[in-house]
Amino acid sequence: MAAWGERLAGVRGVLLDISGVLYDGGEDGGSPIPGSVEAVARLKRSRLKVRFCTNESQKSRGNLVGLLRRLGFDISEGEVTAPAPAASLILKERGLRPHLLVHDGVRSEFDQNDMSNPNCVVIADAGEAFSYQNMNKAFQVLMELENPVLISLGKGRYYKETSGLMLDVGAYTKALEYACGIEAEVVGKPSPEYFRSALKEMAVEAHEAVMIGDDIVGDVGGAQRCGMRALQVRTGKFRPSDERHPEVKADGYVDNLAQAVDLLLQHADK
Amino acid sequence: MAAWGERLAGVRGVLLDISGVLYDGGEDGGSPIPGSVEAVARLKRSRLKVRFCTNESQKSRGNLVGLLRRLGFDISEGEVTAPAPAASLILKERGLRPHLLVHDGVRSEFDQNDMSNPNCVVIADAGEAFSYQNMNKAFQVLMELENPVLISLGKGRYYKETSGLMLDVGAYTKALEYACGIEAEVVGKPSPEYFRSALKEMAVEAHEAVMIGDDIVGDVGGAQRCGMRALQVRTGKFRPSDERHPEVKADGYVDNLAQAVDLLLQHADK
Numbered sequence: 315m316a317a318w319g320e321r322l323a324g325v326r327g328v329l330l331d332i333s334g335v336l337y338d339g340g341e342d343g344g345s346p347i348p349g350s351v352e353a354v355a356r357l358k359r360s361r362l363k364v365r366f367c368t369n370e371s372q373k374s375r376g377n378l379v380g381l382l383r384r385l386g387f388d389i390s391e392g393e394v395t396a397p398a399p400a401a402s403l404i405l406k407e408r409g410l411r412p413h414l415l416v417h418d419g420v421r422s423e424f425d426q427n428d429m430s431n432p433n434c435v436v437i438a439d440a441g442e443a444f445s446y447q448n449m450n451k452a453f454q455v456l457m458e459l460e461n462p463v464l465i466s467l468g469k470g471r472y473y474k475e476t477s478g479l480m481l482d483v484g485a486y487t488k489a490l491e492y493a494c495g496i497e498a499e500v501v502g503k504p505s506p507e508y509f510r511s512a513l514k515e516m517a518v519e520a521h522e523a524v525m526i527g528d529d530i531v532g533d534v535g536g537a538q539r540c541g542m543r544a545l546q547v548r549t550g551k552f553r554p555s556d557e558r559h560p561e562v563k564a565d566g567y568v569d570n571l572a573q574a575v576d577l578l579l580q581h582a583d584k
Numbered sequence: 585m586a587a588w589g590e591r592l593a594g595v596r597g598v599l600l601d602i603s604g605v606l607y608d609g610g611e612d613g614g615s616p617i618p619g620s621v622e623a624v625a626r627l628k629r630s631r632l633k634v635r636f637c638t639n640e641s642q643k644s645r646g647n648l649v650g651l652l653r654r655l656g657f658d659i660s661e662g663e664v665t666a667p668a669p670a671a672s673l674i675l676k677e678r679g680l681r682p683h684l685l686v687h688d689g690v691r692s693e694f695d696q697n698d699m700s701n702p703n704c705v706v707i708a709d710a711g712e713a714f715s716y717q718n719m720n721k722a723f724q725v726l727m728e729l730e731n732p733v734l735i736s737l738g739k740g741r742y743y744k745e746t747s748g749l750m751l752d753v754g755a756y757t758k759a760l761e762y763a764c765g766i767e768a769e770v771v772g773k774p775s776p777e778y779f780r781s782a783l784k785e786m787a788v789e790a791h792e793a794v795m796i797g798d799d800i801v802g803d804v805g806g807a808q809r810c811g812m813r814a815l816q817v818r819t820g821k822f823r824p825s826d827e828r829h830p831e832v833k834a835d836g837y838v839d840n841l842a843q844a845v846d847l848l849l850q851h852a853d854k
Contacts, residue, residue, distance in 0.1 A: 444716040447712070450751050453742070457749055471764075471765070478724060481719055481759070481763055482763075484762060485759035486759055489751070489755035489759040490755070493751055
């Protein structure tokens with residue numbers, strides 16, 4: 315471990331994934347991953363810049379931050395890059411009127427968007443709202459468009475809740491892509507534009523930044539393709555086979571965020 | 585049309601798709617496509633061999649035939665190749681114990697299969713039973729297997745009911761494939777084994793047979809890859825863009841089954 319810790323030299327900014335790194339979600343709100351509350355506090359007391367970069371698309375950014383603060387985290391809305399507010403801006407810029415296939419908890423992020431006579435579909439991690447009826451409605455909207463536009467908030471395969479692994483938005487996006495014969499546009503990790511917007515908000519260049527996440531493809535692979543370094547934590551949806559992933563190799567693997575912060579404070583910014 | 589009708593010379597056997605060719609399904613049971621009841625009767629009075637080859641996986645074969653008989657069709661269970669009975673046999677041969685993600689209407693086809701301690705998932709057109717909870721359960725069963733086996737009854741993208749286009753099993757199969765990083769085994773069209781089993785039951789060679797269906801990829805493309813000829817009907821889920829499909833070109837396009845039978849009786853078996 316010490317060997318690769320030196321690869322963190324020169325890091326000035328840290329992007330933190332939230333679910334599976336800070337906490338594990340669950341029906342009761344979820345619980346912090348041991349050591350993560352203190353690890354975030356230590357990072358924020360250091361000279362390193364910190365930003366949270368999530369694909370959470372079930373909750374509004376405000377609700378997510380409220381939950382994390384109740385769990386003890388020092389975090390504010392302005393520090394969080396989240397896909398729903400990013401998508402809302404993109405829709406306005408492009409004159410797109412969305413049909414939403416989303417969880418009720420995130421609907422408020424689209425309050426400023428015109429929903430009349432939809433000319434695109436926005437799909438997010440809708441959880442129980444991924445009913446056959448709702449999926450079929452989104453499918454029918456797409457099939458009636460001459461140029462169907464499908465915007466997917468992330469393309470995660472699954473995430474971990476306290477009760478077990480749960481299907482994420484990426485699986486349902488694949489279903490609509492296949493049924494309609496189209497390809498979705500992704501707003502969220504691993505889209506390079508999304509990582510770049512988070513880096514810009516932190517005012518740090520890609521080669522000076524490290525991403526810390528539990529998703530070997532979405533977090534680690536995506537950040538590396540943008541020129542960042544990336545660590546995978548062995549919490550959240552991490553599975554031992556991730557360390558033998560055929561395509562993606564993290565710059566380092568750590569047991570949890572606390573260990574990542576130990577290493578960062580020892581090696582970064584030198 | 586007359587020009588390509590001659591391509592039907594030498595046909596001795598006809599495979600008929602059911603949904604979208606014989607009838608359009610619907611909540612009220614559905615309705616026959618005009619002319620199809622008579623067209624089936626004329627075919628069966630001719631010297632041509634006839635077999636029905638369906639991907640219907642919401643209903644048991646018995647229920648499907650019962651419905652079609654009530655709509656006026658001359659059809660019996662023994663004339664129908666359907667994916668659920670085929671899958672049930674394959675499961676027994678391979679010692680597979682299925683977790684079923686299927687419509688209640690087809691569950692009886694698996695009465696002879698051992699369901700204890702599942703070592704595979706069978707997915708069919710489950711309709712409203714494609715809830716998030718049921719999809720997530722199937723996903724979790726697969727993720728707990730060392731060698732996950734997913735058997736999909738067909739891979740259709742969508743089908744047409746009287747109320748509109750409906751998502752088919754293929755879309756949900758893609759979702760599980762993506763989430764688990766696996767590839768499903770297909771029992772049903774366009775699997776070559778499935779077409780061959782239907783040809784064998786009709787005792788006709790591929791080059792002597794024609795498939796008639798409404799699905800340019802699953803019916804037409806699949807049958808052609810087996811060495812059969814194939815006609816697409818402009819009923820059911822047919823869309824005008826199918827006639828410009830980038831990869832599949834039917835041997836002929838007909839307005840409906842009645843027109844296909846006119847041509848067959850004129851040109852086949854000569």
